Amino acid sequence: MSYRDTWAVCTKCGKKFIFRVEEQRQLALEGKEIVPPALCPDCRPARPSARRPQRPQRRAESRLDLAALGPGPYEGVIKWYDDEKGYGFIIHPGGHEIFFHRTGIAPGESPDFPDGTPVTYCLEQTEKGPQAVDVERMVA
Numbered sequence: 117m118s119y120r121d122t123w124a125v126c127t128k129c130g131k132k133f134i135f136r137v138e139e140q141r142q143l144a145l146e147g148k149e150i151v152p153p154a155l156c157p158d159c160r161p162a163r164p165s166a167r168r169p170q171r172p173q174r175r176a177e178s179r180l181d182l183a184a185l186g187p188g189p190y191e192g193v194i195k196w197y198d199d200e201k202g203y204g205f206i207i208h209p210g211g212h213e214i215f216f217h218r219t220g221i222a223p224g225e226s227p228d229f230p231d232g233t234p235v236t237y238c239l240e241q242t243e244k245g246p247q248a249v250d251v252e253r254m255v256a
């Protein structure tokens with residue numbers, strides 16, 4: 117089968133562009149129908165290979181991870197809790213620190229959590245990020 121450069125018209129900007137033999141061959145190679153693309157090269161989204169390699173953004177990623185977490189329940193350990201301040205942090209599996217407020221302590225639990233206390237808790241997504249609620253000492 118032979119191919120020829122043909123003219124095509126962009127459905128977005130209306131510009132004429134060349135539907136090249138190479139592109140036609142590529143479509144044939146991929147077993148696709150050999151039709152000109154709807155968009156001219158200028159209107160086409162950049163190819164994935166043209167994307168710049170992305171640097172890992174640790175902070176953004178970890179925030180993202182936490183925001184994607186479901187309500188739980190989860191198991192973690194108390195990093196610290198200060199009853200005078202009325203809040204503390206739980207170390208979530210994977211090392212993230214989850215804030216919790218005194219009001220997030222499960223009913224009936226005494227607000228006394230030495231560092232390293234294993235706890236179960238649920239997550240609530242708030243404007244400030246995830247927050248642990250229903251914080252309860254794990255029964256050994």
Ligand SMILES: [Zn+2]
Pocket residue numbers: 126127128129130131155156157158159
């Ligand atoms: Zn166009």
